[in-house]
Amino acid sequence: MTYQIVSKAQANLKLALWQVEADSMNSSDLYVWLDSAGLPYEVTTRLHNLANYTETAGNKVISVGKIVLIKLIEFVKAHPNLAVGIALGTAVGALANSIPFIGFLLAPLATALGITIGAIAGHRLDKRAQGMQTSSGMIGVAEDIIEIARSFFQLLIDVFNIIWQNI
């Protein structure tokens, strides 16, 4: 499924609804989930810190970090058979590459999650896009996960990039 946000109004509405969702979720609930997910302490802390990041859109303050965190958790929940570390790693990698203004926030996280496999697979996907040959195997699986993450977050990526296109 490749849906594309086509209008700014649509993006505004989506963002407003996500903000409502973020408002109804308190930070300690998010922390409890992160803490119980069995992630390394550094990752948990960095993810939790992410929740404090905000941006303004028009005259509103948007909890960008919290929205991203909620979406990350949704992604992990939507793929219960995928290890949390791998799901988060690929998701964070996909987001950091696609939404420029949150890249700096996510980069240390990506490192902490150790997404080397994801990075190699991403590189191979790019190569294939250029018509070059790549082999299958374990890396092939990682490539699939990256593609899944990209399509899952496409809406979020589109909305953020439409609202904050000049950041």
Added chain:
Amino acid sequence: MSTSKTPSKEELLKTIKKLENNSNDLVGVLADVGIVAVGGGLGALGAGALATAAGATAIPVLTTVGSWVGVAIVGATPIGWVVGTAVAGGAAVYGVSRLIKGSGFSEGKKQELLNKLKERVKEVESKQVSSGLTEDDTKKFILFLKEPLEHELISPEDVYGLMDAVAKGQMPLKEAYQYVKDLLAEAKK
């Protein structure tokens, strides 16, 4: 948003129809689609941060894939947790391009809806100043969503999100009208 499943277009239209017929029971009707409304026109206040988390979904974590990258993982995380609608990121937009094209939606109809919207926004604005917004105003907003939903100018998921946010008082009515107005104005450009 606290439900894990967004009702379909038909279910939402049915709910709105019920609201038309059963004019006094906003809370009861919305409860059928999983929205816990806050009575007394709270919609106008935009009182955010209503704790809506309820229910419990376990997050089973398989360790098989984790083992080959050396990620430490616990067996399972059975924690009470609801992360909002099954908006599920990318799968959510319900083919916006199709929505914008709409079905059986003429320029005249769009103008009519926009005019209605303008009237409503004015009414809500003046009432907001005098703090006179009531549950009835919330209901009028939800009823207004019927036509855009029928003509597929707005996705069932967004309609549900708006109904939920307004009924719980998490989004001011005026703002909600504005979003719908912008959507309609952009439709069929």
